Amino acid sequence: MLDVSAGRSVQIMLATVVKQGVIAENRVHEQDTGSPEVQVALLTARIQELTGHLQSNIKDHAARRGLLKMVGRRSALLKYLTRADRDRYRALIGRLGLRK
Numbered sequence: 001m002l003d004v005s006a007g008r009s010v011q012i013m014l015a016t017v018v019k020q021g022v023i024a025e026n027r028v029h030e031q032d033t034g035s036p037e038v039q040v041a042l043l044t045a046r047i048q049e050l051t052g053h054l055q056s057n058i059k060d061h062a063a064r065r066g067l068l069k070m071v072g073r074r075s076a077l078l079k080y081l082t083r084a085d086r087d088r089y090r091a092l093i094g095r096l097g098l099r100k
Contacts, residue, residue: 018045026095036081037092043074044096 019042023033026041050067054060078098081089093099 026092036077036084037088040074040077040081040092041096043070043077044098046070047074 022041022045023038026035026037027033028035028037032038047067047070050063050070054063054067057063078089078093081092
C-alpha cells in the first residue's frame with residue numbers, strides 16, 4: 001500500500017534538490033540566497049513549471065493569475081538589475097535563456 005504522505009515528501013524533496021541546484025548555479029557568493037540573480041532564476045524555474053501545468057490544465061485560472069504575478073515580479077527584478085549593473089543583467093539573461 002502506498003503511503004500518500006511518503007509520496008508528497010518525495011515530491012518536496014525533489015523540488016528542494018532542484019531549488020538548491022538553481023541557487024548554486026546563480027549565486028553571487030557562497031551563502032547567497034537573496035540576490036536578484038538567484039531570485040530571477042528561481043522565478044524562472046517556477047514559471048517554466050507552472051507553464052507546463054497550465055498547458056494540461058487550461059481552466060486553472062488561479063494558477064494563471066499566479067503565473068502572471070510571477071512574471072511581473074521577475075520583470076521588476078530584471079528592471080532593477082538593469083539599472084544596478086548592466087553586465088550582471090546581460091550575464092543572467094544569457095545564462096537563463098531569457099530574451100530581452
